[in-house]
Amino acid sequence: MGNVGVILIVGVSMLALQAGPALPSTTGTQPAAEQSPAPGDVFPAFDAQAVNGGVQHVDFPKGSRTVLLFFLSSCSVCHKMIPEWNRAYQRRPPTLKVFGVLLDQEPPGFFAVTPLAFPVLRAPSREFLQARKISRVPVTLRVGQGGKVEDVAVGIVDPIRLGEIFRP
Secondary structure, eight states: OHHHHHHHHHHHHHHHHHHOOBOOOSSSSOOOTTOSOOTTOBOOOEEEEBTTSSEEEEOOOTTOOEEEEEEOTTOHHHHHHHHHHHHHHHHSOTTOEEEEEEOSOOOTTHHHHSOOSSOEEEOOOHHHHHHTTOOBSOEEEEEOGGGBEEEEEESOOOHHHHHHHTOO
């Protein structure tokens, strides 16, 4: 019976690593682990500061699809996804828009050491993330016209599943 408990603990630990870290809370309470955008939710247009300067308006007009990649520069699980996201971005159809959304302040030299093929924006605010149910990272999110969420993946995503999210 003791071995079963050990296996369960290891299994739960592996699941927690797979899902990635919860975002730090400023209220002292942790967000619900299962809270994330779901297919059918509406993700409204937003403006965000690009890491390389300027403001980017992200909207979801008719006939468009956009993939949003939410991550922390301090997240080891996110670091495992970055090469996969880069490959998916390179193979994406030209009509698919892709934006990384950085949720923390990157350390000096982060982008020199961690090259990203896609444009990266800074999350506008903690309230922005809470209103959009972003409580864990990494999150890979495909949004269609009108801001309708079409597909969501939280944690590490295998290349085949990632290809489905980046499909035209």
